[in-house]
Amino acid sequence: MKKTTLAIIFSTMALITGCALTTATGQKIDENGLSSIVKGKTTKAELISKLGSPNSRTVMGDGNEMLFWSYSSMKFSMLPFGNKGNISEYSSFSATLNKQGVVQETHFLESNSGGPAAKVGVDIN
Structure with a gap:
């Protein structure tokens, strides 16, 4: 009888609280931290020091280089009452460097x- 009562209590708690799963890739990019990046002055080494290794790197035909950082996360929510749904977040930052490695x-x-409207193609400087 005692085991049955505990099973009912735990089952009820699981139904009420639901469950959620969060998955993320990359390192979150803080827009405020990007304000110290100055065109014509900041170097590749300084970018990597601030942001870590880029997710991808491309050398263009003219010898310039593009570095790209990205972050994404998704929260899957399965709440039976007051379901907030799925929440996604995405951010990316790219920098084009000249042949000397300067932004x-x-x-x-x-x-x-789950928040304010997207900021698309914002040139930070």
Whole structure:
């Protein structure tokens, strides 16, 4: 009888609380931290020091280089009452460097399904 009562209590708690799963890739990019990146001055080494290793790197035909950092997360929510649904977050930052390894152009993109509207193609400087 005691085991049955405990099983009912735990089952009821599981139904009420539901469950959630969060998955993330990359390192979160803080837009405020990007404000210290200055076109014509900040170097590749300084970018990597601030942001870590880029997710991808491309050398273009003219010898310039593009570095790309990205972060994404998704929270899957399975709540039986007051379901908030799935929440996703995405941000990316790219920097184009000249042949000397100095920043020439930057772009930041941020999107959050559970918050304010997306900021698309924001040139940070």
